[in-house]
Structures are given as structure tokens and as C-alpha cells.
Amino acid sequence: MKMKKRWMAALMAAVMSLSFLTGCGSATGSSDTGSEESETTVLKMGHVYAEDYPMHIAMQEMSDYIYENTDGRYQIDLYANSTLGGESDLIEGVNIGTVDMCFTASTPLANTVPAISYLDLPFLIQDYDHADAVFFDAESPIRASIMGDIDAAGFKTLTLMENGFRQLFTNKDVQAIEDLKGLKIRVMENALHLELWEALGASPTTMSASEALTGLQQGTIDAMEVFNTAAVANGYAEMVSHYVETNHIYTCGVLLMSSRVWNSLSPEDQAVFEEAALLAMDSNNQELREADEAEREFIINDLVDTHTALNQGQLREMVQSVYDGHPEYDDMVEQIQALAG
Numbered sequence: 001m002k003m004k005k006r007w008m009a010a011l012m013a014a015v016m017s018l019s020f021l022t023g024c025g026s027a028t029g030s031s032d033t034g035s036e037e038s039e040t041t042v043l044k045m046g047h048v049y050a051e052d053y054p055m056h057i058a059m060q061e062m063s064d065y066i067y068e069n070t071d072g073r074y075q076i077d078l079y080a081n082s083t084l085g086g087e088s089d090l091i092e093g094v095n096i097g098t099v100d101m102c103f104t105a106s107t108p109l110a111n112t113v114p115a116i117s118y119l120d121l122p123f124l125i126q127d128y129d130h131a132d133a134v135f136f137d138a139e140s141p142i143r144a145s146i147m148g149d150i151d152a153a154g155f156k157t158l159t160l161m162e163n164g165f166r167q168l169f170t171n172k173d174v175q176a177i178e179d180l181k182g183l184k185i186r187v188m189e190n191a192l193h194l195e196l197w198e199a200l201g202a203s204p205t206t207m208s209a210s211e212a213l214t215g216l217q218q219g220t221i222d223a224m225e226v227f228n229t230a231a232v233a234n235g236y237a238e239m240v241s242h243y244v245e246t247n248h249i250y251t252c253g254v255l256l257m258s259s260r261v262w263n264s265l266s267p268e269d270q271a272v273f274e275e276a277a278l279l280a281m282d283s284n285n286q287e288l289r290e291a292d293e294a295e296r297e298f299i300i301n302d303l304v305d306t307h308t309a310l311n312q313g314q315l316r317e318m319v320q321s322v323y324d325g326h327p328e329y330d331d332m333v334e335q336i337q338a339l340a341g
Helices: 002-024 054-069 088-097 114-120 128-136 141-152 189-198 209-218 228-233 257-264 267-303 310-320 318-324 326-336
Strands: 043-046 073-078 101-105 155-165 167-170 184-187 201-206 223-226 240-246 250-258 306-309
Touching: 043 310, 054 073, 054 267, 088 101, 088 250, 101 155, 114 141, 114 189, 114 267, 128 141, 128 250, 141 155, 141 310, 141 326, 155 201, 155 257, 155 267, 167 184, 167 228, 184 189, 184 209, 189 201, 189 318, 209 223, 228 267, 240 267, 250 257, 250 267, 310 318, 318 326
Parallel strands: 043 073, 043 101, 184 201, 184 223, 240 306
Antiparallel strands: 101 250, 155 250, 167 223, 167 240
């Protein structure tokens, strides 16, 4: 609640400042006055989610806000469902300027910005309150550090946004931690994800999300790990018989913009983009958390045969070796843990 109040206060101050600046600037033409209308710059924004996903809806709200508050000077066209490529493709596109904006998880972004790799350490984030304090509080030093590291790699970070806690979806019955031994599980292409599941005795393998769906159907893999919302939206939850709550990694999302496009904006328009991004962040986070809980209930009651919640304390003890193997992350881990409730 305190975080939201801080965001709203900052937003109101920014809106009042923008209104003053707009009133002092030159007026844009309109058909009502007979003047020539200002030219609209169309920006391409891509992501990998469906059009009914909370993030896409939040991005549409952001697009509308930007169009209205720049008097139509900027219009964002959204490309959902990996139309412009997967997350790695989108990140590269924004970096070289072939894509203007994108939403991506921090995990693939860490391949381009190694300074944020520590975000994929297992059980780093304890709960939603902890996530808010780390990623979404305007005063969080971790938030500022993450955004600064990403910008230093050649991007403009408009905001951080939620993706959520990852869970285990499997066709092998997992009732206890011992049942993870030998589990053939698809993971993202990330060293820490591989180390996590190896520490738990599983047999992780990297592959694309689309290949994972085929793998579950054909039995070449036993399981995959993903958010509840994505598991339902993309059909993974329908391909498995067991749902295991692990909350093993909290994945943060990032709203990226081409630094070239950002630098072409006036200070007034930059303020509008940042305001719109914060509004989208609040909308996405609220809707995604509600959707995640609703999909959790749907998965348990309608899709799978069994539901298990593994002991978080035991899991954390088993993955301590991952932390021990990466002393370079100790300082950031200490700072993040200090923000836990």
C-alpha cells in the first residue's frame, strides 16, 4: 500500500508538471481549428504473450495513454504471440534498432546484460511483498541498480514489471522432493536454472517453449517449469497430470525501449512515456497476480490429477550449492535479502 501511494504521488506530480509544460509549449494543430495536424510516429513493440494476457492488455492501455497525451504524435503498434520473434530476437532488435520497444523476462535479457544474472538465483524472492520491495518500490536501490545496468548495455528501461513465480508441471508424479531425482525437465537457456534443477537431482535440458509442448506430448521430457498464467494460456497445463508448487524462481519482466528512439523524444514526451509505463506496471502487476491465483485454482480443480506443495525450507537448503558456486553475487543477494519482510 505504501508503495502504491508513493507511485501515485509521483505520478500526480509528473502529470501536473507535464500539464504546465504543455500549456507553455506550441499548440498542435487539429481539424477543429483548420490547422495542419501533427505527424504521427508509429513505434513497433513486440512480446511473446497472447493478446488476452494481462501484460498485453497493460501495454495496450499504455499505448492509448501515450497517443492521447502526446496529441497523437506517437502511436505504439503491439505485436503479440512472438510475431516479431522470441524474447532473444526482440532484445537484439531493440538493441540494434529494428524493434522500437519490447517486453521481456529478465532471464533472456541477462544473456545480453550479465550484470543482472543474479536475478535468476533460486528462492531469491520470498513472496509478493518482497518482490514489491525489490522491483517495484520507487525508492528501491535494487530497482535503480537493475535499470541502470540495463541502460548501460545500450537500452532505455522504461520500467520493471511482474512475470511471477515459476511452478513445476509434470507427467511424473512428484509427491516429495526425492521424486525430483532424474526428472527430465525443460528449462530456459540459463546457467542458474540448470544448476538449480541439478542441485535438486533432476535432469534439466534447455529448449524453446514451443519445443517443450511437443516434448510433453511425445514424452521426450517429463516436465517443464513456468508461471501458472503462461501454463494455462499456452496449453502446457493441459499436457501434464501433476502440478507441483515450488515458487523456485521469481521472474521479473522488463519494458525496454530503443535508446535511439528514446533520445529522439522531447523531455515532455519522455515524461509521458515514463508515466504510461508506470501505469502499465501497476495494471499488469495487479491483473497478473489475480490471474495467477485464478489459474492456480483452475489447474488444481480442473486440469491435473494431483497437486503437491513441496517444502520451501528443504528446497532452499538443497540449492545452497548454487549460491556457494557464485560468490560474485553475494553483495546483491545480501541487499535483496535485507528487503524481505
